[in-house]
Amino acid sequence: MTTPATPRPPRVKPPKAMSAEDERYIDEYVTRSVPEKHQLATTRALKGQTMKAASVKMMCLQCSGFQRNEVTECRVITCALHNHRPYQK
Numbered sequence: 001m002t003t004p005a006t007p008r009p010p011r012v013k014p015p016k017a018m019s020a021e022d023e024r025y026i027d028e029y030v031t032r033s034v035p036e037k038h039q040l041a042t043t044r045a046l047k048g049q050t051m052k053a054a055s056v057k058m059m060c061l062q063c064s065g066f067q068r069n070e071v072t073e074c075r076v077i078t079c080a081l082h083n084h085r086p087y088q089k
């Protein structure tokens with residue numbers, strides 16, 4: 001008889017303490033400026049609920065106007081995130 005697999009822990013951190021004003025600002029920014037497809041992930045990253053790799057991914061997507069191919073083709077070698085950016089060939 002095998003024991004059931006232990007469920008994986010969620011990849012989302014618990015919410016970080018943040019002022020209501022900051023939360024409103026983030027929510028407004030996300031609603032107005034982030035494509036719907038990326039809104040949840042961006043909100044989580046901005047509220048400190050994601051792991052570092054997901055935060056880097058969201059930073060690069062924000063930086064490149066949420067264009068994945070722009071992140072792939074990024075030539076800003078002076079950016080501290082360049083070697084860690086997602087979607088590299």
Ligand code: SF4
Nearest residue numbers: 060063074076079082
């Ligand atoms: S690595 Fe490129 S896409 Fe990512 S944050 Fe830096 S400049 Fe922007």
